[in-house]
Amino acid sequence: MLEEYFQTKIFERSKRGMLLTADGEEIVEMARSIITILSRAAIKHIKPEGCLNGIIRVGASKIAGEHVLPCIISNFKRNNPSVDFNLEILDLSQIMEKISNGEIDIASYTKPCGVEMLEGEIGIARDELVVITPPGHNLTKREDITLEQILRYPLILYDTGCEVSNLLNEFFRLNGIRVESLKVKMLMPDVSSSIIAVLEGLGLSFCPELLAKKAKRAGVSGHNSCPRCRECNLLNLHIKM
CATH class of the missing domain: 3.40.190.10 (Periplasmic binding protein-like II)
Structure with a gap:
């Protein structure tokens, strides 16, 4: 599914079996990092029986919201069907305002390298x-x-x-x-x-x-x-x- 979505070869066959390509290593690492963050955001919605349940509110810039997150959120939901997502496409000023006001749980956006990282901000992919x-x-x-x-x-x-x-x-x-x-x-x-x-x-x-x-x-x-x-x-x- 990741190969089709990102339009690049993720695995290749070798004598040692299936190996990740260079692009595949980047995409899989990015997907793992995002899923880890989504899991952290979902923990506060955990039910007494141990399963995740609730709505994760995501504010995303256009690149992240349209080209990266949908496939990874879909994979996350496959393993956590009781977790729903509310994804809003916003500009950076709107994203920062909403996360500051507690209106979204996770923000995702693009910015130049070398810019100071904010508290709570994690670089996922360059x-x-x-x-x-x-x-x-x-x-x-x-x-x-x-x-x-x-x-x-x-x-x-x-x-x-x-x-x-x-x-x-x-x-x-x-x-x-x-x-x-x-x-x-x-x-x-x-x-x-x-x-x-x-x-x-x-x-x-x-x-x-x-x-x-x-x-x-x-x-x-x-x-x-x-x-x-x-x-x-x-x-x-x-x-x-």
């Missing part, structure tokens, strides 16, 4: 921003791509409220790039709409590598050879203690 191009694009034939080459093409970037926009702005700032100088074709509200625009040949874009791998099934090509791409905490979990 990723890098990669460049995504339409099928058959000139850059797909190159092994090494420079940032200068990428910026010559029309770009599809993100609205201010999108979490990837914050990561990209930090990436541009660190590389001395003014957004005003770029050939921005359009702004998109999220990664999914950006991927569709790239497929239509409207320009190049950036997204976390995990989502680029999922998009390969649709024909989008992801390149992690761009130097100095911004590493990010793809998935942070913040549990209300």
Whole structure:
């Protein structure tokens, strides 16, 4: 189920049997970490007979809420059918307000690496921003791509409220790039709409590598050879203690 959901090979056969691939090790470790946190949040709903029962309230950013958590929550519920989830897709300010007010049990979101971790915050998975191009694009034939080459093409970037926009702005700032100088074709509200625009040949874009791998099934090509791409905490979990 994880292989189909994340669109990547998790296991491979060898003389020693089934082994985890490099991608598989990352995804399985991420899934285990999230399930551990979900179990901690569910403990307060434990019944006298020892089974978990109740509702876990989750506030998640768009990437975590749409691309990571659904599959893992589904696996958790398979073993804990009496636990239900209320999952809200929120922006970061809404998430922080709700967890501060005790309105959610767990928060999940993306933010740049190097930013100070908050009390109760746990880094689950790291990723890098990669460049995504339409099928058959000139850059797909190159092994090494420079940032200068990428910026010559029309770009599809993100609205201010999108979490990837914050990561990209930090990436541009660190590389001395003014957004005003770029050939921005359009702004998109999220990664999914950006991927569709790239497929239509409207320009190049950036997204976390995990989502680029999922998009390969649709024909989008992801390149992690761009130097100095911004590493990010793809998935942070913040549990209300």
